[in-house]
Amino acid sequence: xxxxxxxxxxxxxxxxxxxxxxxxxxxxxxxxxxxxxxxxxxxxxxxxxxxxxxxxxxxxxxxxxxxxxxxxxxxxxxxxxxxxxxxxxxxxxxxxxx
Numbered sequence: 001x002x003x004x005x006x007x008x009x010x011x012x013x014x015x016x017x018x019x020x021x022x023x024x025x026x027x028x029x030x031x032x033x034x035x036x037x038x039x040x041x042x043x044x045x046x047x048x049x050x051x052x053x054x055x056x057x058x059x060x061x062x063x064x065x066x067x068x069x070x071x072x073x074x075x076x077x078x079x080x081x082x083x084x085x086x087x088x089x090x091x092x093x094x095x096x097x098x
Contacts, residue, residue: 019075034086040097041097043098044098046090051087052091054083056084059081065077
């Protein structure tokens with residue numbers, strides 16, 4: 001393996017921190033939608049098809065990343081599984097309040 005170019009290691013560390021930060025925040029951004037559906041007891045303004053498509057996209061991407069990493073749970077796969085879970089929960093709330 002070649003030695004990293006000057007600044008490459010710093011870039012990769014910063015990129016990893018940014019990935020963690022933004023994807024952590026992203027997981028939290030599902031909560032206002034879930035709360036709004038629950039509070040209003042109405043979900044007709046939300047597309048069930050969209051939320052379950054996002055669930056499927058995140059789940060299959062997480063599974064693909066898991067398979068590509070020789071069945072190891074790495075950070076990117078875990079993020080996709082977390083997003084899939086939040087999309088699924090949002091979809092369940094939509095179904096409950098329809």
